[in-house]
Amino acid sequence: MKELSKAYEPKNYEDNIYKKWEESGLFNPDVCVKQRFTKKNAKPFSIVLPPPNVTGTLHMGHAAMLAIEDVMVRYHRMKGDRTLWVPGTDHAAIATQAKVEKLVMEKEGKTKYDLGRDEFLKRVESFAQESHDTIVNQSRKMGASLDWSREAYTLDEKRNLAVRTVFKKMYDDKLIYRGYRVINWSVKGQSTVSDDELVHVERPGKLYYFKYSKDFPITIATTRPETKLGDTAVAVNPKDARYKKYIGQEFVVDVGAAAPLKIKIIADENIELEFGTGALGVTPAHSSVDFEMYQKQKADGNDIGLIQVISEDGKMTAAAGKDYAGLTVLAAREKFVEYLRKNNLLEKEEDIVQNVGTSDRFGDVIEPLPKTQWFIDVNKPIKSRGKKTLKQLMQKAVGNKKGQIEIIPDRFNKTYFHWIDNLRDWCISRQIWYGHQIPVWYKGEEVFVGVEAPRGEGWQQDPDTLDTWFSSGLWTFSTLGYPDLKASDLKNYHPTSVMETGYDILFFWVARMILMTTYVLDDIPFKKVYLHGLVRDEKGQKMSKSLGNVIDPLDMINKYGTDATRLSLLVGNTPGNDMKLSEEKIAGFRNFTNKLWNISRFMLLNIENPKIDIKKPKAKTLADEWILEGLDKVIQETSKNIEEFNFSMVGEKLRDFTWSELADWYLEIAKVEGKKSEILNYILNTILKLWHPYMPFVTEAIWQEVYGADKTLMVEPWMGVKKANPTAKGFNDIINTITSIRSLRAEYKIEPAKKIGAHVNAGKKEKLLRNNQEIIKSLARLESLEFVKTGAEVSLDLAGAVDVAKEKPRLEKEIAELKKYTAGLENKLLNKEFVSNAPKEVVEKEKGKLNEAKSKLEKLEEQLNNLK
């Protein structure tokens, strides 16, 4: 066997190990079955990776996602489950196109129109390909055990077929419709944007109070005077005494628009009496609220009309009048306000803070305007789904009943349901070029919707593309073989076990997957949703290029290794809460990685002939018993906590066991007790397995150094543990004793081999006493103290060197405090209410505490007597 180097060098191992894993094919569950690492009829465990956008590189958030999912996947694979983790990337329509547009402009000074659709798409595709390659390589660097043979792309052929199939199905069910509506328009992006992609930004604004004309009876208030050129009504609350009398009347006013405006006074209950003047100028073309009023009126047989005064290029239309046509919105606003002022129509200007909707991707202010678009109707009863609407399907899918999706942490249930309650029809068409082109063809008045293009000449496909979340919504099943409903992956792995993703895309994505899956497959897409927090910098700020606070996972991997980087993202945070990450934290875990390496190195020096298959050996000493019990406990806890998504807890407990118990105590004792080959071999194998899901590289590196490069830890079976009664309790007494010796020695600056007083109550059992003596003897030697045995009591009697003057008050103080404490406990146990009301275990625990305190008190009093 090769001797391990002094320090673990991740770079010497990681890439090779990953390559070996990948070549072994064992990321693929079919191969695991074929090679008999997994039973054919094993329980499935599946995760579909949230596909990163092909807009660049992976950031720490992705790294966290990969680490968390890889932990689950590796754990379940070792446990023997038929484990599948499907990788993929997302074409991220708008985001990718916007990025490439920017790049093309920077590099060539050209717009997408200069290049034309085909040429521009070629640029996007090559950019996407490059991003994809980077992302895939980074995922490998993270050690992610993804089944690359099943890799998918949201815009590849198979996914495109899934998209067309679902579109057609929804169209046939009349869930998808084409409608003329006020939509969110991004002038910069020249496309619609969905409600969810709108980001509301607070801005200082002005509220203008004015009248359309001198003899118009009602003053209205607006933040957007320029749109008033397209007003067709004034809405007031029907309960408003001030305006009641005008309801139903029509006024004709000339404000300089192309034609005089016919303003009808209408009633609407949503108008607030308190805001502004309590009257709202209705602009059906440029406000979705106003548009809804317009539709409502129209349904009631009262067409108030709609005038579009702003066009898609963000400029005023001819309908706005010759003074305004062609002006930008802002210029028109100034001009119109000036007009009002001149004609004494402007009554008041008020500074207010207003919320402006901006486009997340393009960054500009969203212009609501009317346009014919494709929508998904979320309120239409679906025959094949028991007349439930999409909204209802989404509501029914989540909860804590069997067959429902459990969201972790559960507080996001509330967020989810609230979102559904406020959900409106989803605008799915985009005027961008990169994406799934809508499978609709036109020929004159004819419309054809189909999975494949229609036969015959003269058909023109709809130029629009689909919202990127449409294809993402199909992700859990489009990656598993859909639309082939008999596909084995779909049967074997759907619904997936867990969806692990950031809480920031709960609406965008998780909800859409639930919508699509419940509708298309009449099933849930995943059994559980685990939401992780965002990775922030050490100050809690979002990491961003402009702030310059981005920690690049690759840099950290280069500097500290993958395992350390993974641990830093797994330990020290809880689900759904953001985590702050600093380089120091990663460096800390690098130290631990090295510690594990050295622990293994030491153990190997004491293992005669390392074996993979080694059963739990019998304990020969109390120390052995203690560490084996500790190991059993940590095995249990690790399994339980991974299954319950307490990833941080697992790391902490394992680290504590490995470092504080195994390395600091057991291995030290092993040095003096010696002859522990079998036990050490067993412990080594076990902790390497336990750590493998968290630190796949260093554990695999050690494993292969020890057992040969043809072996792999990755598919070694996970351990089960039978519950056992702890018998090595006495060992903790010993630890405490030694600790107090060390402490006293430090306090009194006693050199090794000098005398110092400390006692240990060895307990009552003979066997325990014998064992304790052995260990204490050993540890006394370790501590360079003189070991003295007196009757049934074991003591390390080195009293001579103790400074009585100093020690006496210390002991007295400690005794006094302890007496107070025991008195308190005794009182508590005498309290009938406590004894009868508190759970039995709690009472027992308190009794235990009391006994412990009493014996400690005895010891201290004895020490005090010895001093005297």
Place this chain on the structure above:
RNA sequence: GGAGCUGUGGCUCAGUGGUAGAGCGUUCGGCUUACAUCCGAAAGGUCGCGGGUUCGAUCCCUGCCAGCUCCACCA
């Protein structure tokens, strides 16, 4: 305007209905032949503030203060 989260030692965060834990940092002492990416010891907290429930609350309820986040068609 609604909803949610957070507030625990200097920092980052775990945690529990029964007189508080870790890592880092700090101080002191050690190159003890697995590891100085280490070892030993120590200091350091009225668990944001007030009220309630309870035999008992840092943990449950309620109000307040502070920070953060999401949602929303106040024109």
